[in-house]
Amino acid sequence: MNYVVEQDHRTLKSINYEADDGVQSSGNGCRVISADLAYLGGTHFDVRVIDFQPIHTMSNPIKPPCDEGVIRSQPCSTPCQRSHRIWILVATILGSSMAFIDSTVVNVALPTLQTQLNATVSDVQWVVESYALFVAALILVGGSLGDHLGRRRVFMWGVALFAIASLWCGLSSTIGQLILARGIQGIGGALLIPGSLAIIGTSFPDEQRGAAIGFWSGFTAITSAAGPVLGGWLIETFSWRWVFLINLPLAAIVIVISRWCVPESRDPQAAKLDWLGTGLAITGLGVVMYGLLEFPKLGFDAIVIGAIASGILILGGFLWLESRLISPMMPLSLFRSRTFSGANLLTLLLYAALGGALFFLPFNLIQIQGYSATAAGAALVPFPLIMFFLSRWSGGLVDRYGARLPLMMGPTIAAIGFGLMTLPGIGGSYWTTFFPAVVVLGLGMAICVAPLTTAVMNAVSERFVGAASGVNNAVSRIASLLAIALFGIVMLNRFNESLNGRIAALPLSPTALQFLDAQRINLAAAALPPGLDSGVETALRSAIAESFVDGFRMVMGIAAGLTVVSAITAMVMIERRRAKA
Secondary structure (H helix, E strand, C coil), rough: CCEEEEEEEEEEEEECCCCCCCECCCCCCCEEEEEHEEECCCEEEEEEECCCCCCCCCCCCCCCCCCCHEEEEEEECCCCCHHHHHHHHHHHHHCCCCCCCCHHHHHHHHHHHHHCCCCEEEEEHHHHHHHHHHHHHHHHHHHHHHHHHCCHHHHHHHHHHHHHHHHCCCCCCCHHHHHHHHHHHHHHHHHHHHHHHHHHHCCCCCHHHHHHHHHHHHHHHHHHHHHHHHHHHHHHHHHCCHHHHCHHHHHHHHHHHHHHHHHCCCCCCCCCCCCHHHHHHHHHHHHHHHHHHHHHHHHHCCCHHHHHHHHHHHHHHHHHCCCCCCCCCCCCCCCHCCHHHHHHHHHHHHHHHHHHHHHHHHHHHHHHHHHHHHHHHHHCHHHHHHHHHCCCCHHHHHHHHCCCCHHHHHHHHHHHHHHHHHHCCCCCCHHHHHHHHHHHHHHHHHHHHHHHHHHHHHHCCHHHHHHHHHHHHHHHHHHHHHHHHHHHHHHHHHHHHHHHHHHCCCCHHHHEEEHHHHHHHEEEEHCCCCCCHHHHHHHHHHHHHHHHHHHHHHHHHHHHHCCCHHHHHHHHHCCCCCCCC
């Protein structure tokens, strides 16, 4: 660890201390020199830390990186009262947790939604994508809005909107209503997520911020691990609707606490809001997503091709605009750093693999393997637990070797985890099929998440840390958004190819084949033609299940390939530098 000893702002000496040698932890992943080291030769000096390695704590399986970078980049403008500290953390933890675990809980509910709302796979993809679209496109402007109008105010607006949309989700009677409600929920999430992180940063001074981050991360770890299990239990015991309705009492608690205990803060010098850039980002991403999600049904139709082409053009206009604005939503100048560009490309590939692959896992577990919703939710619990318990060890890897080596090792191990996902067929014990894959995948992600945050933060100057963290956060969300749509195309094509081969030998009438063709879009939930012989019905049901497994294996294989490419990206683009202990 490097320190600069200063007197009257003049650098007198640069000091390097080995880890834990006269150095004490501040609790936030930054080591601070102990008080007695501020005396050299009987003279008092100011000691300034010039290098640090943040220690990332727990995140849920698809929680974006750099959340802690966003917190640390906020200056403490409104220190909280001692009696309010715990309540500020309660409000921000509950608010963050609602948004963080909502996607994973909803994933567990998707097979049930598909059955009870008579939805296609494309429809349930939109349930996830409509939420992710608005969060990904608005999360940067959501943080800026809080800087202008008040972080507490915008945070409370986000929580209230999230709650209203959750109520609409819970009362939806059609899949179309649910998709619209999820989009509104995403807008609320884009306001409350950056607001909760900014409130922690502006409310806690440096000497308290580390403990606050640790407390926040630890409790979000608990909710991340328990959320899918709770969601599965709610689905089995009551209804899928309670997956959304449970947000209402939580939101009420957050609003009450925020109103009375959370201090308000603003940034009078914040950059102007980039509304035009926001509009272009939402429109471009939305049009591209429409084309990709409609492709399985329409194929190379003019509407699909036109949507994808026009969406790409709009996104090109967004990049052109961002390159010319004085205060852009996404500062493209950050990408002049080779390491920053490499870290974001790695993030795009890694989180595309993670988000796209984990979208289909609950369908396999519930519809093919016969897991209950609760068991399917519990199947991924080892993932967040491994990340939680290994997070401090992972931070130590950054201290010893720098970010580059862990960012090569982590994705490589994660690729092995995705590879193990391709092995299970139909049936078998969880402990010998999916458990090893989840453990290896969790180990790989635990190794690379903290170094990824470090690489992003160290790639830019201190005044751009907040912007860099926000951009990387958004990139991870966009990666998952695009991957779910693209993996859906791969899954359906492989499913159809496999099913065609398996049903060729079955004695199905033209009417039965026509009925089955209309059901292919539902994948494993495809209904069987009526009036089949019991033997043919059993064989057809087995053919559908085995064809889904074939598609699932291909998706996991592509995910493994993406993670290998992300490891190569780290090797080529991340700066080779050993961090000093």
